[in-house]
Amino acid sequence: MAGWELRPASMADVEAVAELRALVLRADLERLGRYDEERVRQRLRDGFVPAYTWVVEVDGAFAGCVALRPAADAHWLEHFYLAPHLQGSGIGTAVLRGLLERCDRAGALVRLNVLHASPQCQCTVDT
Template sequence: MITLRTARQNDADALAEIYLGCRRDMRYAPLMHSDQAVRQWFAGVLLPAGNVWLAERDGAIAGFVACSMQDGALWLDQLYIRPGLQGRGIGRALLDHVLRQGAAVCRLHVFQANPGARRFYEAHGFTLLSLGDGRDNEERCPDALYQWVRVPAGNQ
């Protein structure tokens, strides 16, 4: 069973470990910060900013999502599932939670070299807006900009 809740400050280390585990598996996108810097960023920046939710499966943190508002759109900034738990509905539960928040538009960037993530977002109604060469992300890896638009209730 998957349960969702707002992330708390004392979840910072567990979320950082999920992030680091996932990013280590992304051989195409080098980690640009030390593990300690990542942990400090989670504890000192990401969680205090709010809009972070996590999923628990069988009582353990299985993944998380972080969002922000920018230029009138909701941005999905982070969505990571603990390595080994992908494909079990956790990402879908987190994404559905975000999209139910009521924003008319949700955008995100994903690395072009991550076909699994691209298929996931496309399967959930996101459309590709543009491809980037990586100059706008710290990893300098080619990325893709996706967007989801809420369908008005009468047009479904």
């Protein structure tokens, strides 16, 4: 696994995150017939909150991001994107493990916000 670290996000990161989101979600959104070149980026821009977001850097370069947004009853884990060439390297697992351990220590429930009907979403949805 490459040398990686998390750093707090800033508004200066929004375009890099929006581009990565478009790249990572494109295949799933196209398969669902929902890919729109501008909308995929704008939805990220509209909801980007640097205070709840961390940037993943690998060897000092932007490689991904993750947000942990507090809510009344839980923290929402969302916008978890990693550059395709780094997927499967163990970095995402390590990032997730660290965030979940932090929430466990704080006694905070974590909810996952994912694209429904994506191959990565192998869960049930409460109705």
